[in-house]
Amino acid sequence: MKRLPAVAVCLVVLLCAALAPAADEVVVGSITPLSGKLAVYGEGFQQAMLLALDEVNAAEGINGKPMRIHYEDNNSTAKDSVSAIQKLITVNKLPVIFGPAASSNFLAVCPIAQENKTILIGAESAAADITKCGDYVFRLFPSDELQGKGAAELAVSLGYKEVVLTYINNDWGVGLGRVFKDNFVKAGGKIIDEFSHDEGKTDYRTEILRIKKHSPRAAVNLTYIKEGATMLKQSYETGLKTQWLMGSASKSPKLVELAGEAAEGVIGTYPTFSQETPQYKHFKEVWAKKYPEKKVPVFGEYNYDMVHITAKALRASKSYTSQDIRAALIEAAKGYMGVTGDKTFDENGDVGAVYGKWTVKAGIITDYRP
Numbered sequence: 604m605k606r607l608p609a610v611a612v613c614l615v616v617l618l619c620a621a622l623a624p625a626a627d628e629v630v631v632g633s634i635t636p637l638s639g640k641l642a643v644y645g646e647g648f649q650q651a652m653l654l655a656l657d658e659v660n661a662a663e664g665i666n667g668k669p670m671r672i673h674y675e676d677n678n679s680t681a682k683d684s685v686s687a688i689q690k691l692i693t694v695n696k697l698p699v700i701f702g703p704a705a706s707s708n709f710l711a712v713c714p715i716a717q718e719n720k721t722i723l724i725g726a727e728s729a730a731a732d733i734t735k736c737g738d739y740v741f742r743l744f745p746s747d748e749l750q751g752k753g754a755a756e757l758a759v760s761l762g763y764k765e766v767v768l769t770y771i772n773n774d775w776g777v778g779l780g781r782v783f784k785d786n787f788v789k790a791g792g793k794i795i796d797e798f799s800h801d802e803g804k805t806d807y808r809t810e811i812l813r814i815k816k817h818s819p820r821a822a823v824n825l826t827y828i829k830e831g832a833t834m835l836k837q838s839y840e841t842g843l844k845t846q847w848l849m850g851s852a853s854k855s856p857k858l859v860e861l862a863g864e865a866a867e868g869v870i871g872t873y874p875t876f877s878q879e880t881p882q883y884k885h886f887k888e889v890w891a892k893k894y895p896e897k898k899v900p901v902f903g904e905y906n907y908d909m910v911h912i913t914a915k916a917l918r919a920s921k922s923y924t925s926q927d928i929r930a931a932l933i934e935a936a937k938g939y940m941g942v943t944g945d946k947t948f949d950e951n952g953d954v955g956a957v958y959g960k961w962t963v964k965a966g967i968i969t970d971y972r973p
Contacts, residue, residue, distance in 0.1 A: 627668055627669075628664075628668055628669045628670070628671050629664070629665040629668050629669070629670050629671070629917055629923065630670075630671045630672075630673050630695070630697055631670070631671075631672055631673070631697060631699040631700065631701065631913060631917075632672075632673050632674075632675065632688075632691035632695060632697040632699065632700040632701065633649075633652065633672050633673065633674050633675070633700065633701040634675050634677050634684055634687045634688060634691070634700065634701065634702060634703040634708075634712065635648055635649055635674050635675070635676060635677070635701075635703070635704075636648075636676070636677055636678070636679040636703065636704055636705075637649065637674070637676040638676055638678050638679065639677075639678040639679025639680060640679045640802060640803045640829070641679035641704055641705060641827075642679065643828055643829060643857055644704055644727075644828070644900070644901065644902070645676075645679075645704070646900075647897075647900020647901065647902070647903050647906075648704065648726070648727070648900070648902065648903070648906045649674065650893075650894060650897070650900065650903070651890075651899075651900065651902075651903035651904070651905075651906035651907045652672055652701070652906050652907070652909070652910050653672075654889060654890060654893050654894075654907060655906075655907045655908075655909075655910035655911050655914075656670060656671075656672060656910055657893070658889070658911070659910065659911065659914040665914060665917045665918055666918055670914055670917070672701070672910070673691070673695060673697065675687035675688075675690060675691060677703050677708060679705070679708075680708070681707050681708050681710075681711035682711075684703045684708040684709075684711050684712050685711055685712060685715065687703075687712075688700060688712040688715050688716065688721075688723075689715065692715070692716075692719050692721050697721070698721060698722060698923065698924060698925035698928055699721070699722045699724070699913060699917075699925070699928055700716065700721060700722065700723050700724070701724055701725075701726065701906075701909060701913075702716075702723045702724060702725040702728065702740075702742075703728075704727040704728065704902075705727075705728065705773065705775060706728045706729060706730030706732075706733065706773065706774040706775035706778070707730075707773040707774040707775065708728075709723075709725055709728035709730070709733060710728075710730060710732060710733065710736070710774055713733065713736035713737065713740050714736070714737075716736075716737075716739055716740060717736060717737035717738075717739050717740060720739055720925050720926065721739060721925055722739050722740075722741070722925050722928055722929055722932065723736075723739060723740045723741070724740075724741045724742065724743070724909055724913065724932075725740075725741070725742035725743070725744060726742070726743050726744055726902060726905040726906045726908070726909040727744050727902045727905065727906075728742060728744065728775070729744055729745065729746060729747045729750055729775060729779065729851075730746075730747055730774045730775050730778045730779075731746050731747045731748045731778050731782065732774065732778065733746070733953075734746060734748075734951045734952075734953055735951075736952075738929075738952070739925065739929060740952055741932065741936075741948055741952035742952065742953060742954070743905050743908055743909050743912070743941075743943065743946055743954055744874070744902070744905050744954070745874050745953070745954055745955065745956035746953055747775070747778050747779045747782050748782055749874070749955070749956050749958065750779060750782070750850060750851060750872070750874065750956075750958065751778075751779050751780075751781070751782025751783040751785070751786060752782065752786045752958075753872045753874075753958030754779075754783045754786075754823065754825070754848065754850055754872045755782075755783050755786035755787040755789075755790060755792070756786070756790075756872075756958070757848060757870070757871075757872045757958075757960060758787055758792065758821065758823060758848055759787070759790050759791075759792065761821070761846070761848075761870070763792070763820055763821040763846070763848075764791065764792055764793060765792065765793045765794075765795050765819065765820070765821075766787070766792065766793075766794065766795065766819060766820075766821045766822060766823050766848070767794075767795050767796045767797070767814050767817055767819045767821075767822045767823070767845075768780060768783065768784060768794050768796070768797045768798075768822075768823045768825075769797070769798055769799065769800055769810065769814070769822065769823070769824050769825070769826075770783075770799055770800070770824075770825040770826065771799065771800060771801075771802055771825065771826045771827060771830060772799035772800060772801050772802065773802060775852075776799065776825055776826065777799065779825045779850065780797070780799070780825055783823065783825065784797065795817050795819055796813065796814070796817055798810070798813065800826070800830065800834075802827070802830060803829075803830070804830070804833070805833060806833075806837070807830070807833055807834045807837055808837050808841065810834065811834065811837050811838045811841050811843055812841065814838070814843060814845065815838075815841060815842075815843045818845075819845050820845065820846060821845060821846040821847075821848055822845045822846070822847055822848070823848045823849075824847055824848070824849050824853075825849070825850045825852075826849070826850075826852065826853060827852050827853065828852070828853060828855050828857050828858050828861070828901070829861065831849060831853040831858055831862070832857075832858050832861035832862035832865075832866070833861075833862075835847065835858075835862040835865040835866050835869070836861075836862050836863065836865045838865070839864070839865035840865075846868070846870065847868075847869045847870070848869075848870055848871065848872075849869055849870075849871035849872075850871055850872060850873070851871070851872065851873035851874060851901075852901070853869075853871060854871055854873050854901055854961050854968060855900065855901040855968075856898045856968060857901075858963075858968075859963055859966055859967070859968065864966075866963045866966075867963055867964070867965075867966070868962065868963060868964075869962060869963045870960060870961070870962045870971050871960070871961045871962070872958050872959070872960055872961070873958065873959055873960075873961055874943075874956040874957070874958055874959075875956075875957055875958060875959030876904075876942070876943045876944040876957075877944070880940070880942075882940060882941060882942045883904075883942050885942075886904060886907060886942045887899070890903075904941075904942040904943050905943055907941075907942055908941035908942050908943050908946060911941065912932070912935055912936060912939055912941065912946055913932070915935040915939070916928055916931040916932040916934075916935040916936075917931070919931045919934065919935060932948075933948060936948045944956075944957075
């Protein structure tokens with residue numbers, strides 16, 4: 604058998620050493636959209652995680668060892684999410700991974716995590732089907748089963764008996780649209796027209812004209828930031844006058860920045876939590892100190908909570924194996940009051956939620972009050 608040159612052997616050894624977690628640190632993985640269409644979210648997710656990580660390590664880390672998050676960029680796609688989790692499991696050999704944003708991406712990787720008995724934790728993905736992923740999969744963000752009901756209650760509370768419904772064409776959008784429709788119709792509402800719209804387009808005028816021909820009093824648009832901003836701008840330009848109702852994935856200062864005055868008056872729903880708790884006040888204070896020029900990003904609080912609750916589980920775990928960490932995570936979550944409220948997991952690894960209403964007023968996102 605041909606022997607490798609000594610230099611090549613050294614390079615292989617150094618590469619393996621670089622990929623493997625150091626014995627003097629505790630490493631968790633994260634599949635994060637740092638490029639691609641979801642990068643508008645990814646930077647904020649990472650900043651929130653790093654803020655929590657600073658606090659964890661300032662408090663002696665994990666039983667005296669520093670905690671580190673190993674990031675893999677998934678380019679915002681399901682294909683690259685699969686590649687990322689396979690690397691984190693087989694090469695980096697990490698027992699805990701923070702899952703990717705976007706339910707389609709999360710659903711693509713959760714079977715791999717479950718099969719390998721690797722803990723997968725989500726802070727944004729809401730698709731109802733995630734509940735079925737398995738007992739190694741958890742999320743700190745509530746299911747669409749709750750959000751869809753909340754959006755339907757919003758439309759009804761505002762007095763809209765007929766709406767046009769559109770949603771982004773992926774697992775999250777289709778699932779959320781279905782739950783909204785079921786609850787809205789059950790409450791006596793009528794869907795005048797219903798259709799999905801594709802991600803990543805720069806021109807939604809065809810969709811806008813389809814809505815405009817119905818002259819609806821309200822249009823429900825369950826979509827993301829960039830797509831939502833583009834649709835709002837183009838509806839404004841085409842003279843469509845309707846009350847836009849949106850979901851939590853659009854609730855971001857970035858939506859207002861991109862849509863400008865076209866975002867004024869939008870009303871949406873989102874999983875709410877008290878901003879008067881000591882936990883939230885602390886989060887706001889440390890965020891402003893670390894990132895004085897940046898507003899709290901959409902889902903930032905959930906990513907912050909995710910790191911802290913994971914650190915709590917790692918400290919309590921009997922070993923750095925996924926089986927022991929999983930048991931410790933369930934215990935750590937019981938009654939855990941984070942920035943986003945009670946993070947107790949149910950039997951499916953899900954959390955509960957209360958839904959509030961948001962609006963854009965004078966260019967600022969604020970709670971909606973009739």
